[in-house]
Amino acid sequence: MKESRELLERLGYPSTDFTRLPDSTTRFPDGAQYRIELPSVEGPVALKEMLDEIDRYGLAIHRVSQGSGIMLLTDEEIREMCRLTAERGMELSLFVGPRGTWDISAQPFTSSGQSIGLRHEGADQLVYAMEDLKRGAKLGLRGALIADEGLLLLTKEMKKCGQLPEDFVVKVSVQMGAANPVSVKLMQDLGAGTYNVPTALTLHKLASIRQAIDIPIDLYVEVPDNFGGFLRYYEIPEIIRVLAPVYIKFGLRNHPDVYPSGKQWENTNISLVKERVHRAALGIQMIERYYPGAITSKLGAEGLGIPKIVTGSVTN
Secondary structure, three states: OHHHHHHHHHOOOOOOOOOOOOOOOOOOOOOOOEEEEEOOOOOHHHHHHHHHHHHHHOOOOOEEEEOOOHHHOOHHHHHHHHHHHHOOOOEEEEEOOOOHHHOOOOHHHOOOOHHHOOOOOHHHHHHHHHHHHHHHHHOOOOEEEEOOHHHHHHHHHHHHOOOOOOOOEEEEOHHHOOOOHHHHHHHHHHOOOEEEOOOOOOHHHHHHHHOOOOOOEEEEEEOOHHHOOOEOHHHHHHHHHHHOOEEEEEOOOOOOOOOOOOHHHHHHHHHHHHHHHHHHHHHHHHHHHHOOOOOEOOOOOOOOOOOOOOOOOOOO
16 A cells, blocks of 8 residues: 555645544634534525524524525525625525436436436536526625536636626535545535535544645534434534534434425424524534634634625626
8 A cells, every 4th residue: 555655645645544633723714713504594484583593592603505406596585595694794505406316317316326416417407507606696695505526617617707706605515425635625626615525424534634625624513314314513522623624514313305495394494494503502512511712703704605785686
């Protein structure tokens, strides 16, 4: 293995997973080590309920994300979600709408073809995804989730030619699947602004990824069942120490898959977002108990994809 390890070292990558977990010296632009994310906030009604629950607990939540996609929200709904988060200095990240599992292809639903997952099949699917991003940006959105390497590269080019704002945060979904220092560094080079690592990586493996990249890592500390169902609450202090800058992400076990969501799931979505806030409260108490010196961001901090409030009609 010596030759392979030496080549990795010459290229500037770690040549082994770390047995001693090093402190990360990388930080968010404001000097913070961690921020908090709540996923699967499906629409403005669920968002309002979540914000009320955040206030009840007195928490600072830096990012909310959504999985059903820009495509399934009206202009008015997107504007409302942008307004609600912008007023608080929170980042809003909406998924692109059309993707593999919602196309007519059967492969993503087969046991051997699941890895194609949320990739975009063919040129038209890429165009649809680009249109979703442009529409969201014109309505004030400054952050989106993607899960396709080609679209990731295109977001970089879209920024260069003015089709996306420079401050638009491109968040790579956990479903992209890159799981080692070299592949995640490739995602950074392609244009990722923040990267959601696979849920089951040990801290030693995650530490090797942190040494190769500068962008924030997003990590589920409670994982939905269809991604493994792990609960990593006691690891949160070490996750912050080793992986900073990191988004601590509170999913939820034991809940139905609501994607793509809509009015038929409204009451369920409200219950789910309230419990995610509760889980975040538990996680934040874990930080206060075991790593009280950890530095978090204030709302409105530099680098957050805080939406703009847009009024009036928006045309392509």
